[in-house]
Amino acid sequence: MRLRDLGIVIGTGKPGVNNAITDVPGVRVGHHTLNVQSGETSIHTGVTVIEPRTVAAHLEPCFAGVHVLNGNGDATGLEWIREAGLLTTPIACTNTHSVGVVRDALVAAEREMARQHTYWCMPVVLETYDGILSDIWDQHVTAEHVQLALKDARSGPVQEGCVGGGTGMICHEFKGGIGTSSRVLSAEQGGWTVGALVQANYGVRESLRVAGYPVGTVLKEVPSPYDGPVNVGVPGMGSIVITIATDAPLLPHQCTRLAQRASVGLARVGGGTEDDSGDIFIAFSVGNTGLPVANLGHPGTPTTALQMVNNDYISALFVAAADAVEEAIVNAMLAADDLEGRGRRALALKPAQLLSAMKKVGWQPEFTPGPVETAGTVPTGT
Template identity: 75%
Template sequence: MRVRDLGIRIGVGTPGAFNAITDVPGVRVGHHTVQRGSGDNAVNTGVTVIEPRAQAASLQPCFAGVHVLNGNGDATGLEWIREAGLLTTPIAYTNTHSVGVVRDALVAAEREMGKARTYWCMPTVLETYDGVLNDIWGQHVTAEHVHAALAAAQSGPVAEGCVGGGTGMICHEFKGGIGSASRVLDSAAGGWTVGVLVQANYGVRGALRVAGYPVGQVLGAVHSPFSAPRNVGEPGMGSIVITLATDAPLLPHQCTRLAQRASVGLARVGGGTEDSSGDIFIAFSTGNSLPAANFGHPGPPTSTVQMVNNDHISALFSAAADAVEEAIVNALLAATDLEAHGSKVLALKPEQLLDALQAVGWRAAPGVADKA
């Protein structure tokens, strides 16, 4: 069940056919989930990959930009994006202690694919902490899991909740994980698509807001937040990583501006204020066709590119904020209960959310059926 299935409308605008990041043509998502054992030996983790193009990103790079709202997190490949304004690899999500193995596996995959050309790569890998529900110190993600996620990458509907990198994540003290959403601009505004994929693992219960309504205040009183052993940290600790994709022809500095608008969507849901949260956002544009990097064998000295004029970029910012907000709530609703390592984290059930919304004054829009 996704947020729109409940008759809840977040922001304005129209989602794409999948209401996912894969509504941007060429973008593909793959997951590999790693779950085994139980109790103190439970492994609940995985890998999620985002491929920006139908072909290898190194063969057709994308303009890209990065924004860090709060830096209590880690990532690889961001400095090259900041320096060159280019995304030249897939983007991967995983847990905090598996960034290195995922990065190395992506390097190996790139080498295997590009043996015939001289090339280096610095893959982009983002993380959030799943140590409450996963044996994070065991570093159970392997190169084989990364290759499986790459092999599973496809367009179409995106699996959400407890899947891939989001398997062991917690959001607003409910079970969290992967979420996605999109917005398609009206033709008069350019007709472009903005898609989002989040790995949501942040926030306290009382701060949760949905469609502007303070549901966390009701849910915290009625449905007790999880309790975890004292040695795993305080409620609300964690992070969120967000990728925004668009087919609008944006230059690198404009991608950075788009990435900044993820902060707006996060704030609307009740995030962005925790010292313990690593809030790292990437935006890339497939709207220009760029030459492959081919060191030692340079191509033509210039390329012709397009850009959205600033007078027309606000609609993309609004779409990004709305899609991020919706993707986070989709992650919450798609998740399922999970118990491990002395903690039991319950998912946010659709009926719980609807009851809380109605308690704080929300009513479904006229003509929108309640499917819960």
């Protein structure tokens, strides 16, 4: 179940058909998941890729911008986006120690597409730490796994929870992972779509808020994966990386402004205040086409005709981004399953559990949902 299936609504905006980042035209998402739990072996990790367009990004670049709320994390490819304002590769999300291999695999994939050109690329790879539940030191993600995630990239509904780069992640001391949501603006606001995808691996239980309600205060007694005699970390450590996409014709500095609004959505759920969390956000726009092809040895024309959203209309995009991020984070937790790894157990936030907590803190449903089942467990195997 997703948040809206429970009658819990974030904001007043309307979601897209899939309520996902893929509601932005051309955007595709692919995952490859590694799940092996056998004896002392705990491998719960993977890679998630976001393709910004239906064609290779270096052939049809997007304007983009980045924002770092807290830099206790790492990413590749962001400096060129800050400098040039262009996204020219897919975006990948994985675990902290697999950034290098994922980046190299994306370079190899670009090389295969551009052998006839003199060409270079700096792929965007974002990370969060899954070492509480997964054996991160042995770097189990390989180039082949990245290739499989790229082949899996598709439009339509997006798998959430314990999948891809989010497989081993923890959020507000519940099982976290991948989550997504979208908003479609009214015709009067421009009619554009804003979508967000998060890899959520941050937060303390007591600070968790859903639709403004402090549910973490009544869920604080739920066992935490950080409980136990051996110190494996502290609640709140981890990170969250967020990608926002839109078809509104934004210029690079406007994309940066949109990326900043991910902070608003994160704060509403109860994040953004931990020193141990790397909070890194990227936003891109597919609204302008015909931008100069990236680094292929022919300069093209001296100028390019562009469109831009007037600032009088940009606030609605900011609202949509904040709402989509907020909902995507909760979707990540609701879609997840209980997961055991490295002697720890992260419990998923069950739909019935959330509804009960919401009612205890004063929430009233807008409609009565159907029967709510508890989440299952993650199957073992690869």
